[in-house]
C-alpha cells in the first residue's frame with residue numbers, strides 16, 4: 001500500500017477561497033487575510049487522506065499539492 | 070431638458086447568437102443556459118459588435134485564462150455597457166490592476182474571514198427569522214421581495230454600523246447602478262452621487278464619535294507606509310461593498326430557493342440529510358452563479374486559440390464557465406452531493422470575491438432557517454418568476470405557496 005500523504009499550499013496561487021479550511025480544518029489554517037497554509041508540516045494523519053484529496057479537488061485555484069511519500 | 074445621448078437605447082432582438090450575442094436580450098435573461106451551450110459548442114470565445122465590441126469566453130478554460138491574465142485584460146471597466154464614458158469613479162480593488170490591486174484589497178480582507186463571519190452568524194439567523202415572522206402566517210409570499218432581498222442588505226448594514234432600515238436606500242441605488250446604469254448613464258451617476266453623500270455623512274459622524282463597526286475599521290486602516298486611507302478611498306470601498314455585496318447575494322439566495330421550490334426531491338433530501346448543506350450550497354453556487362464580470366482588452370493576444378483585439382470589452386462569464394461539461398460532469402444537472410466542485414462563482418485569480426465567506430454564511434443560514442420553518446413550499450402557479458437583466462442574474466419576483474396553501 002501507499003505511504004503517507006503530505007499537503008502543501010502554494011502561496012502564490014492561493015487566493016483565499018477557504019474551501020480547504022471548510023473541507024479539512026484539520027489540515028489547513030487561514031491567516032488574518034483569509035489565505036491558507038497547511039497545518040504543521042502538512043503531514044496527513046492516518047484517516048484524513050480522503051479529506052486531503054477533497055480539499056485538492058475543490059480548490060478553484062489548484063493551489064493545493066498532495067504528494068505521497 | 071437637453072436631449073441626452075445617454076437616453077435608453079433599445080437593442081434589436083438577436084437572431085445569430087454566435088456572431089451577435091447580447092446579454093441584455095430577454096431570452097438570455099430568462100434562460101441563458103442553452104445559449105451558452107450553443108455558443109460553447111461553436112467556439113471558446115465568441116464576439117459581438119454590440120456594446121462597441123465585446124467578446125464572450127464560453128469555456129471554463131477560456132474564462133480562467135482571461136481572469137489570470139491581468140497584462141492583456143484590465144479591470145478598469147468591470148461592466149459591459151452600451152457606452153464607454155470616461156472613467157471617473159473607480160472602486161478599488163475591483164477596478165484595480167496590479168500593482169495597485171493588492172494593497173487596495175489587503176485591508177478589506179480581515180473583516181471578512183470565516184472566523185469573523187462566525188461572529189456575525191447569530192445576527193443573520195435572527196434577521197432571517199424576523200423576516201419569516203412577517204409573512205409565514207399568510208401561507209405564501211414573494212420570496213424575492215420579502216426574504217432574499219433583505220438578508221444581505223441588513224447583514225452588511227449591521228457590519229457597517231448603520232441602521233438596518235436604511236437598506237431600502239441601498240436597494241434603490243444598486244438597482245439604478247447595476248440595472249438601469251447599463252443603458253442610462255445619468256441614472257448611474259446620480260445614484261453614485263447620492264451614495265457618496267450618504268457615506269460622507271457617516272464618516273463625519275465617526276470623526277466626532279468613533280465606533281467599532283466596519284466603517285470605523287476602514288477609517289482606521291493604514292496603508293503599507295503607515296498612512297491612513299483618504300476619505301475618498303474609504304468612500305470608494307464602502308460604495309464597492311454595497312454594489313458588490315447586495316444584488317449578488319440576493320440573486321444567489323433567490324436562485325437557490327427557486328431551485329428548491331421546484332425540486333421537492335432535493336428539498337426533502339436536504340431536510341433529511343442536513344450534513345449535505347455545504348455541498349448543496351456549493352452546487353447551487355455553481356449551477357446558478359449570479360455574477361458575470363467584465364474586462365477591457367488592453368493588448369492583442371490569443372485565448373484558447375482565438376485572437377482577441379484591444380478596443381473590445383470581455384464579458385467574463387463565471388456562470389458559463391460553471392456549466393462547462395469538460396470540467397463538470399453532468400454540468401446541466403444540479404447534484405446537491407457533488408463532491409468535486411472547483412466552481413468559479415466567486416471568480417478566479419487575484420479578484421477572488423472579498424465577500425465569499427459572508428455570502429456562503431448568509432446562504433447557509435438563510436436556507437437552513439427557511440427549511441426549518443417552511444419545509445414544504447412550491448412556486449405559486451398563479452404568479453410569475455422574473456429574472457434580473459444584466460451583470461447579476463437572479464429572481465426579482467419569486468411567488469411561493471407554503472404547505473398545502475392554495
Ligand code: HEM
Nearest residue numbers: 162163313314317318321360362415416420422423424428
Ligand atoms: C453570492 C454572492 C456573491 C457572488 C457570487 C460574488 C461574486 C464575485 C465575483 C465573481 C467577483 C470577482 C470579480 C472579478 O473577477 O472582477 C467578486 C469580487 C468582489 N466581491 Fe463578490 N460576490 C458575492 C458577494 C459579495 C459580498 C457579500 C461582498 C461584500 C460585502 C462582495 C464583495 C466583493 C468585492 C469587494 C470584490 C472585489 C475583489 C477584488 O477585486 O479583488 N461580494 N465577487
Ligand code: SF4
Nearest residue numbers: 014015017018020059
Ligand atoms: S481552497 Fe485553495 S485558494 Fe482557497 S484558501 Fe484553500 S488553498 Fe487557498
